Amino acid sequence: MKRTIGFIAALIFLTTAVPAQNYGQAATIPLWNNASAPHTNGITTPETETxxxxxxxxxxxxxxxxxxxxxxxxxxxxxxxPGGGYSRLCMDKEGYQMARWFAANGITAAVLKYRMPNSHPEVPLEDAERAVRILAGLEAGATGFTADRVGIVGCSAGGHLAAMTSTMAATRPAFAILFYPVITGERGKCHKGSFDRLLGPGRTDSLTAYYSLQNRVTPRTPPTLLLLSDDDRSVPPVNSTAYYNALKENGIAASMHIYPAGGHGWGMRDDFACRAAWQQAVLEWLGSLR
Known part of the structure; x- marks a missing residue:
């Protein structure tokens, strides 16, 4: 059910200034909640942090x-x-730490704490789209921090959200970087938990196909970089390869890096052997877009 949006995003600066050389958080920007957003996810109990x-x-x-x-x-x-199977958010290694790394390399970063879908897929999508609009200066809230080219980054289920924003939002990001993303709901290829929580365990085949994002790529989809491990047993690599193939079939500039080992969820982990390689790949690819 549509709701009247009576909430204007406010920019709230932290009371303690963070030195620029630390690439720290400079602002917290509330977007909305279930009462003020266009749709609710139906969650009425407090957040958890186990x-x-x-x-x-x-x-x-x-x-x-x-x-x-x-x-x-x-x-x-x-x-x-950040990722988390659409059940929770990994806010450090796939959020704050990644944001500091981007900031240190000249790219303003905003970590999105998005609402869980709870079988309402439109909810995280409208959160991500509004975040892109605010960072692009199309809506109020980030004065002094906006950019001309705003992309989206996502890990795992957050990668599904980033790809969903790239293919289904009215306002698309300028580019996308997807780390070991959930893409498809096809049996034998999907991360079942993510799709069950996105659409509900009783999801129909037609709804599953609709949110299998290799089916949603069009010539409007932005340039995309995919990064993953060949031995990922949580989200099969076919998720990324299917999306890459769809991008190329639609004439979209795309690049993909498949590392031989590392499993799933490495993000900013120090013990991921290809950490330096993925960071170089990301910076080189972003440089090619400028």
Whole structure:
């Protein structure tokens, strides 16, 4: 049910200034909650945090903004969608730590705490689209931090959200970077838990196909970089390869890096052997877009 939006995003600066050289968070930007957003996910109980930086049961969308290092600023910005199987959010290694790395390399980053779908797929999508619009200066809330080219980054289920924003939103990001993304709901290829929580365990085949994003790519889909491990047993690599093939069939500039080992969910982990390789690949690819 549509709701009247009576909430204007406010920019709230932290009371303690963070030195620029630390590439720290500079602002917290509330987007909306279930009462003020166009749709509700139906969650009425408090958020959970069963372990540090693993947040579940979210019903309020918030952006945490990390400005680019001024001397390296590229004019690019990214909205980062952490993963967590659409049941919780990995806010550190797929959120804040990644944002600091982007900021240190001249790209303003905003980590999105998005609302869990809880069988309402339109809910995280409208959160991500509004985050892109705010960071692009199309809506109020991020004055002084906006960018001309705003992309979206997502890990795992957050990669599904980033790809969903790239293919289904009215306002599309300028580019997308997808880390080991959930893409398809096809049997034998999907991360079943993510799709069950996105659409409900009784999801129909037609609804599953609709949100299998290799089916939603069009010439309007932005350039995309995919990064994953060949030995990922949580989200099969065919998710990324199917999306890459769909991008190429539609004439979209795309690149894909498949690392031999690392499994799933490595994000900013220090022990991922290809960490330096993926970081170089991301910066080179972003440079090619400028």
């Amino acid at each position: 372990e540090p930086n693993r947040i579940g049961n979210t019903s309020e969308a918030v952006l945490y903004l990390f400005p680019a290092e001024t001397s390296k600023a590229t004019g690019q910005a990214v909205v980062i969608c």
